[in-house]
Amino acid sequence: MYAVIMAGGSGTRFWPASRKNLPKQFLNIIGSSPMLVETCDRLSPLVSDEEMIIVLGKNHQELAKDLLKDRKVHILAEPVGRNTAPCIGVGALYAQHLGCTEAVAFLPADHFIRDKKAFLEGIRIAGEVAERGGIVTLGIVPTRPETGYGYIRRNARNGLSNKEPWFKVSEFVEKPDLDTAKRYLADGNYFWNAGIFVATPDTILNEIHSCLPKLYEGLQTLKGALGTDDFPKVLNEVYHSLESISFDYGVMEKTRGEVYVVPCECGWSDVGSWSSLYDLRSSEYDKAKNLVEGEALVIDCRNSFVSSRNGRVVAVLGLERCLVVDTDDSLLVADLDRAQDIRKIVDALKESGKEKLL
């Protein structure tokens, strides 16, 4: 089995720990290694190094090579970010170029998975299904009425018996409001869309042909250059001409092909904000549910996240649901429940010409 690991994000949601040159997938924010490395490690029982293709931004290529220097993975640098559809397309093309005819798992490099075994079992089953045709998504069994994720609704069982653990997909739905999310949770036919897809390169390229003909055209141009010295130049030209579009929107919501979902209970999270990171790391809380990293004095605080990443002493007194992240050049102090608004800070820094802090 192959894997295309999508490591192209340039997220700002973990500012000031994450930066343009060091986005979340290269940070060690949970677990013992950077998220990209954890993602490769997690796949290793199922996917050999030679079958892993990391797709990432040009400016992160050296960083990734360094992090993965002991692995013989393929690294493919996008000249410019164009969202997930081009990324998955070029990943499929590259896998095909490497001789892959079997299933490929397309998955983000910056997600957290608590139960690796359950995850791999889900991917393995998805791979089996995918090799018979169609695109298979991993459907995360919801554990709360989350409004921050899209959902996948399953249809009837697919297969000869009722025991087969996959379903046809009935529809993909956008992030719901809280009442709708509660209904989805109670319904039992809805899963979180983790943005993890499994399919053969042929299936992916055929779907792109149907749904995103311009992208397909670009990929055909690329195909001709694969393996030649011209490839970087052609890749650059083609990428700059491509539309930025997600695979969810561009293909999954439009395809008339077969789409399946394999339900998976693997303790998945997209680790989308400081506050979700705080929730995930509950095993590290102190008695007052504070999560404290580095040199910090936390006095009379509750449910707070204090991270001192530069050796300075941080003293926090009398606060609740507070987020403090101290780095060499920047300090963030925020209401932990406002963590999704960190974008406002990033925008303000841009506006005031402080790009070097991003």
Next chain:
Amino acid sequence: MYAVIMAGGSGTRFWPASRKNLPKQFLNIIGSSPMLVETCDRLSPLVSDEEMIIVLGKNHQELAKDLLKDRKVHILAEPVGRNTAPCIGVGALYAQHLGCTEAVAFLPADHFIRDKKAFLEGIRIAGEVAERGGIVTLGIVPTRPETGYGYIRRNARNGLSNKEPWFKVSEFVEKPDLDTAKRYLADGNYFWNAGIFVATPDTILNEIHSCLPKLYEGLQTLKGALGTDDFPKVLNEVYHSLESISFDYGVMEKTRGEVYVVPCECGWSDVGSWSSLYDLRSSEYDKAKNLVEGEALVIDCRNSFVSSRNGRVVAVLGLERCLVVDTDDSLLVADLDRAQDIRKIVDALKESGKEKLL
């Protein structure tokens, strides 16, 4: 008129801006100069440099000399802090040694006074009263039911007519609870005790003789050494033998002598905490009542105090009544209403062997 300016405090309430080697009286936290310099400047219309005696801790002597290098004031270094009674005693002795027989104002170096003219008028009147005998206190007309100050209750009018602006003191009362403070405010006969006393050196020394005979004894030993090369050595010996006691407790609450109060409406504050500093600097608030110093991005915050004193960017998001003070080696994040508990942080730093941050 003479002045003894008490600059011996080693306050921790403005940590991390204030340090053992740089307490509040040497900081420029309000106004345009360090508080000690502002205190000298404020007195200048009434007291010449040669009549100012600064009493401070040995380890701050060079700092004070540097700050006051353009003034010909007297600087007297205490070998060790022993609270205000010894400080006032030695100040009175030193003034006497300089030939002073008139009134001396004894006052802290780290208070804020908005209306300098009203303050000086109060001190001037207190001086006139003091030269007829007794100790005269400045009684600050209360503007709110403050529970953080002691109070002075006035008795009948003192003087030939009802027009004279001073009163006999009926009693000194400790910091009240809120209900009592409200009663004091409504009553009209209570004033805040600012710890500002005016008396002749003779009066002070006689009162110490009556109320604190051991201190008087020590001062007599000192008197013999004043003006000789032995003075520093004798001062050191005497100070180490003295009991640590406040002038309020040791003399004012015990004396059978005459005690007067001159009411004064001068916008006084002891600037006792970050939160009182925030209140005082209301003219600097932004529209959401945030007080912001230095490089800070304050987004969706209200009633907060953000001070970035080291050039790093501080971003604060979605908080209310929050205090953020960023310095080179330490960072404080606190509930502004818990500012009086900064002592807890200082204690914890001591316990964990981080004395260098104090």
